[in-house]
Amino acid sequence: MKYFIAALGILTVFWPGKTALVEAKELPGDLPAFSSASATVRKLPYVYTEWKHFTVKNGLPNDHVFALKADGPKVWVGTENGLACIDKRTGKIKSWGEKDGLPWRVISALDINTKTGELWIGLLGGGLARFSGGRFDHWHQLNSGLVNDVVYGIAIENDNVWVATTAGASRYNTLTGEWTIYTEKNAPMEEIWNYGASYDAGKVYLAIWGSGVLEFDVATENWKHYLDPDGEMEIDLYRDDGIVHVITTGISHIDGILWVATYFGMSRYDGRYWRGMYAHETGLPSDFGNAIKGRSANEGWFATDKGLGVLADFPSDTWVTYTMDPKTHRGKAIVSRNQKVLESIDMPKGIPHNYTLWVEFDGNDTWVGTSKGIGWAIGSGYYKGLKDRPVHEAGDVRTKAIE
Numbered sequence: 001m002k003y004f005i006a007a008l009g010i011l012t013v014f015w016p017g018k019t020a021l022v023e024a025k026e027l028p029g030d031l032p033a034f035s036s037a038s039a040t041v042r043k044l045p046y047v048y049t050e051w052k053h054f055t056v057k058n059g060l061p062n063d064h065v066f067a068l069k070a071d072g073p074k075v076w077v078g079t080e081n082g083l084a085c086i087d088k089r090t091g092k093i094k095s096w097g098e099k100d101g102l103p104w105r106v107i108s109a110l111d112i113n114t115k116t117g118e119l120w121i122g123l124l125g126g127g128l129a130r131f132s133g134g135r136f137d138h139w140h141q142l143n144s145g146l147v148n149d150v151v152y153g154i155a156i157e158n159d160n161v162w163v164a165t166t167a168g169a170s171r172y173n174t175l176t177g178e179w180t181i182y183t184e185k186n187a188p189m190e191e192i193w194n195y196g197a198s199y200d201a202g203k204v205y206l207a208i209w210g211s212g213v214l215e216f217d218v219a220t221e222n223w224k225h226y227l228d229p230d231g232e233m234e235i236d237l238y239r240d241d242g243i244v245h246v247i248t249t250g251i252s253h254i255d256g257i258l259w260v261a262t263y264f265g266m267s268r269y270d271g272r273y274w275r276g277m278y279a280h281e282t283g284l285p286s287d288f289g290n291a292i293k294g295r296s297a298n299e300g301w302f303a304t305d306k307g308l309g310v311l312a313d314f315p316s317d318t319w320v321t322y323t324m325d326p327k328t329h330r331g332k333a334i335v336s337r338n339q340k341v342l343e344s345i346d347m348p349k350g351i352p353h354n355y356t357l358w359v360e361f362d363g364n365d366t367w368v369g370t371s372k373g374i375g376w377a378i379g380s381g382y383y384k385g386l387k388d389r390p391v392h393e394a395g396d397v398r399t400k401a402i403e
Contacts, residue, residue: 040390040391041388041389041390041391042342042388042389042391043386043387043388043389044318044335044342044343044386044387044388044389044391045310045312045313045318045320045335045385045386046312046379046381046382046383046384047320047333047335047343047345048322048333048366048377048378048379049333049345049347050377050378050380051331051347051349051350051351051375051376051377051378052091052349052375052376052378053349053352053373053374053375053376054077054086054093054373054374054376055352055372055373055374056373058091058093059084059092059093059094059095060077060079060084060093060095060373060374061079061081061082061083061084061095061097062079062080062081062082063079063371063372063373064079064080064081064357064371064372065077065078065079065357065358065369065370065371065373065374066078066079066080066106066107066108066109066124066357066358066369067107067108067109067110067122067358067369068110068358068359068360068367068369068374069110069111069112069119069360070360070361070362070367071112071119073087073088073089074086074087074088075088075360075362075367076110076112076119077369077374078107078108078109078110078121078122079107080105080106080107081097081105081106082095082096082097082098082102082105082107083095083096083097083102083107083121083131084096086374096131096136101135101136102121102129102136103123103126103127103129103136103138103140104123104124104125104126104127104129105126106123106124106125106126107121107122107123107124108122108123108124108151108152108153109121109122109151109152109153109154109164109197110122110154111154111155111156111161112156113156113161113174114156115159116132116174117132118130118131118132119131119132120154120156120161121154122151122152122153122154122163122164123149123151124150124151124152125149125150126138126140126149126151127139127140127141127144127146127149127151128140128144128146128151128154128161128163128172139172144172144179145170145172145178145179145180145181146163146165146170146172146179147163147165147167147168147169147170147181147183148165148166148167148168149165150165150166150167151163151164151165152164152165152166152194152195152196153194153195153196153197153198153206153207154197155197155198155199155204156199157171157199157204157218158218159173159174159175160172160173160174161174162197162199162204162206163197164194164195164196164197164206164207165194166192166193166194167183167192167193168181168182168183168184168187168189168192168194169181169182169183169187169194169197169206170182187214187223188211188214188223188225189208189211189214190210190211190246191208191209191210191211192208192211193208193209193210194206194207194208194209195207195208195209195248195249195250196248196249196250196251196291197251198251198252198253200253200254201253201256202217202218202219203215203216203217203218203253204216204218205251205253205258206251207248207249207250207251207260207261208248209247209248209249210246210247211225211227211246211248212225212226212227212228212242212243212246212248213225213226213243213248213251213258213260214226226242226243226258226260226269227242227243227246228241228242228243228244228245228246229241229242230242233245233246236264236265236276239276240273240274240275240276241274242267242274243260243262243267243269243274244262244264244265244266244267244276244277244278245262245263245264245265246262247262247263247264248260248261248262249261249262249263249289249290249291250289250290250291250292250303251292252292252293252294252300253294254294254295254296254297255294255296255297256270256271256297257269257270257294257296257297258270258271259292259293259294259300260292261289261290261291261292261302261303262287262289263287263288263289264287264288265277265278265279265284265287265289266278266284266287266289266292266300266302266309268300268311268314270297275314277311279309281339282309282311282317282319282336282339283309283310283311283319283320283321283334283336284302284304284309284319284321285304285306285307285308285309285321285323285354286304286305286306286307286309287304288304288305288306289302289303289304290303290304290305290355290356290357290358291303291356291357291358291359292359293358293359293360293361295361295384296384297314298311298313298314298315298384298385299311299312299313299314299384299385300314301359301366303356303357303358303359303368303369304356305354305355305356306323306354306355307321307322307323307324307351307354307356308321308322308323308351308356308359308368309321310322312385312386313385313386316337316386317337317338318335318336318337318386319334319335319336319337320333320334320335321333321334321336322350322351322368323350323351323354324350324351324352324353324354326354330346330347330348330349330350331346331347331348331349331350331351332344332345332346332347332350333345333347333350342391343391349375350375351368351370351375352368352370352372352373352374352375353370353371353372353373354370355370355371355372356368356369356370357369357370357371363379364379364380364382365377365378365379366379
């Protein structure tokens with residue numbers, strides 16, 4: 001949408017002591033802007049420019065970070081070689097491995113039961129664990145109703161723990177001890193490889209390799225199935241007809257919006273309309289999605305194999321793309337709208353690595369798990385959506401990309 005303050009194609013511009021008439025022109029970014037001697041002001045999204053890194057040098061048991069979970073003053077970390085906990089106040093890290101009672105070293109998922117404070121841990125090959133009171137409890141195929149020991153996702157739903165595994169999903173009732181298994185026999189799974197689980201507003205969502213997204217209504221125990229309806233695995237034949245691809249890797253539901261990550265693009269669904277998103281036409285650094293985290297109805301964070309793509313404002317198609325320069329290890333953020341670059345921001349630090357695996361929100365802050373450590377993005381002055389913000393001239397930390 002274009003915005004002008006004009007009459008009959010003429011824009012009135014005022015300077016002290018005189019008035020001039022100039023021809024009205026389209027403004028860069030399609031939103032209001034005005035220029036000064038040092039900067040151009042536009043309605044732009046918040047950009048994280050203050051980052052801290054955590055790696056094995058700081059005490060992580062491994063740099064390959066699969067999962068993060070914020071818990072007040074702490075952040076729990078699931079790595080390829082154990083569990084860690086970061087104290088945000090001190091920056092100190094405590095870790096647990098198999099010698100400390102952790103049942104399996106590779107941690108793929110984390111969630112917290114907010115009623116009890118228990119930490120639930122998905123183990124990639126070792127089943128399910130609970131960490132409470134300094135003790136680990138362990139469930140696996142041989143001592144429980146866990147359908148498979150290869151766990152990819154966990155979601156806490158009331159008193160139930162949903163576990164997404166490579167052979168279906170299991171639901172464990174922590175009060176009764178009852179297990180329920182969901183596979184192709186009792187759920188609309190065309191494939192049973194469950195990649196992710198999410199719970200919000202009375203519904204559980206499962207991301208399934210080759211089977212799209214399943215929605216489970218807790219109250220009625222009915223299923224709803226979301227697929228790419230064109231039936232084509234190789235291409236998205238019809239635009240915005242459903243999920244862009246049935247190989248889904250992550251889901252997140254918030255404010256009535258379902259965000260979906262796949263290996264071939266991303267999707268957003270408002271209950272009526274789908275929107276497919278691809279790297280060649282948005283701020284996504286790649287179509288290969290490892291995870292998705294929705295922050296609101298209009299803000300979604302996509303962790304990909306080539307960086308972090310943030311749809312900062314859905315109505316205006318405004319993105320912030322975070323990457324790391326492999327040579328200098330400096331951070332970079334590109335603000336774009338409708339494929340037009342509005343701003344390029346160089347930073348001493350950004351995401352630790354371009355292979356991003358997880359996103360966790362922590363108030364105004366954001367935590368990003370990558371294959372080479374954790375990035376803590378500090379959100380001083382964070383705001384949702386867009387607001388007037390100067391785009392500074394070259395030479396500043398922020399460099400103007402478009403006149």
